[in-house]
Amino acid sequence: MREITYTEAAREGLDEEMARDSSVFVVGEGIGKRGGNFNTTLGLFDKYGPQRLRDTPIAERGFIGMCTGAAMTGTRPVVDFMFFDFILDATGEMINQIAKMQYMSSGRLKMPIVLRGCVGVGGSSATHHSGNYYSFYSHVPGWRVVLPTTPRDAKGLLKSAIRSDDPVLFLEHKLLLNTRGEVPDPDVDELIPFGKASVRREGTDVTAVAFGMMVNRTLEAAETLAQDGIRVEVIDPRSVAPLDMETILESLAKTGRMVIVDEDYGPAGMGAEIAALVADRAFDELDAPVRRVNGVHTPIPYSPPLEAAVVPNRDTIIGAIRDLVAE
């Protein structure tokens, strides 16, 4: 298989879906001729033109609201936010409209819309450009929330997102955009389903469920721990909603110990949700309490030493897993 970057893979997925279905179109700031702030649409303007790659004014609430109407009437909008933080101006459209439209119309309307953009802490992006908030999004019924970690998943999940008749939040961690990985050839129409976790490393001592960039950090930690004979199984849920609890519980049945590693905030977050589901469905499998490693519950600071202090790193993950094994 060839190796390409995360952004290239996602762009290929978008390109294939635009070629396949003329009702797919993209809106966003600088996604036309410029090809996107993060190159998400590079080259597509020349192929599909200004009607289907539509540069917008800085009017987030406006163009999400418009795309809601478009999705209700036969087209499939992909809204590209560059930084996903900018979507927050349209929280009302997201929660009161998009998420509820199918329900309100008793299923007679579909809501095939994809909202995408980068999330996460890194590069001193500071407090208005570092948000994760996916636990918060997944709290609301009606959303599919996906968080691909590898180039292959980025492509396959974006293709599924565009074909889905449900609204999808497609969240790309900014530190993953330039990472490389194997992706099937362009003619392979690989769709990765929502709600299907990927076991990224097998192990028998501890189950580590990690999200987004934390998958990579946890894999590094697992590598180090393996040298001391601690075998960590690393699970990447890939979608936050729906969440693949079956794969997580299968792993727990094998290991008896679980840690959830998440850059997003702890309170009312994914770790709390998974721990509650485990307590409910697999209490007897637990040899130790479920642990959580989270980003610090604070707005994200700019200065490098402050920024580093609020995100879990390889060492904090290693420490948590060692403690868990020692219980």
Add this chain to the structure above:
Amino acid sequence: MQTETHAGADLNLDTLLSLYRGMLSIRKIEEALVRLYQLGHIPGACHTYIGQEAIATGVCAHLRQDDVVFSTHRGHGHAVAKGVPPEEVIGELLGRMTGCSRGRGGSMHLFSPEVGLMGTTGIVGPNLLQSTGAALSFQLLRLDRVSVCFFGDGAVNNGAFHEAINMAAIWDLPVLFVCENNMYATEVPFAYATRNTDVVARAASYGVASQDVDGNDVVAVFNASAQAVDHVRGGRGPYLVECRTYRTRPHAEGMRDVGYRTQDEVSQWKQRDPIAALRTALYNDAMATEEQLSAIEERVTATVDAARETAESSPFPDPSTATSHIFSE
């Protein structure tokens, strides 16, 4: 095509030299930041104000320390003009403890409420609403303080602009809207993003007094703002000044600057540099000598150099303070 520039006959030499010094300070600080960015010492974003210095300088010349400014992502110039010391601006971009936001914020989160800088912003739009809210406070408290919002042409197409200016109008709030129309929002031309590029006409449609000026002519900005601040402070409601200008560097440092505007256009605007224009005017009108102006430049350069050194030698914040100030305690 400009033939010969003259300094405003109605302004005295002290005022003109102070405007010159103000613009030059901003320019030298921005140039220092560009170099620091290129050396890799600025860890985050850096949008410079180079080419637009006349606007912050000409407007803030009329403000008192207790007047407030709400700025944008391109806010270093507003901060300096409102009185934030250069070492605090440079220190903040370097992520140091001595920065005006103690290293928490960086370029797009500069705060110095002590001198009336109520924040630069990483999100386009909220400054328009917050400045209008500050004006509401001043009205409720019966104070003659003025609230100023700087914003770009890009923000004019955001709902926040329309909602803010409308509320300011219906309640006669003491807010001055200063649109810095530099013709592009990142790489999107204003003329693409709207069918009406006349921001003054939009103000008029909301019943708000306004005028447009050459934003590269500091005397013109100074005179227009004198009138505008007078109007606002005098309790006659909001006012909008549209300053037509240009940024001569890329949208942000480290970004490419091709494909959306011509090199020709950039060079033409560089010819209209606001600092060089005032310098030439002062000289043409025999108001100041080359030596006087060069002496000012040397002093500004020395001040900014010293500020950079202070900033570079100050400590990074202590990681254990990452969560302080989330609440008032």
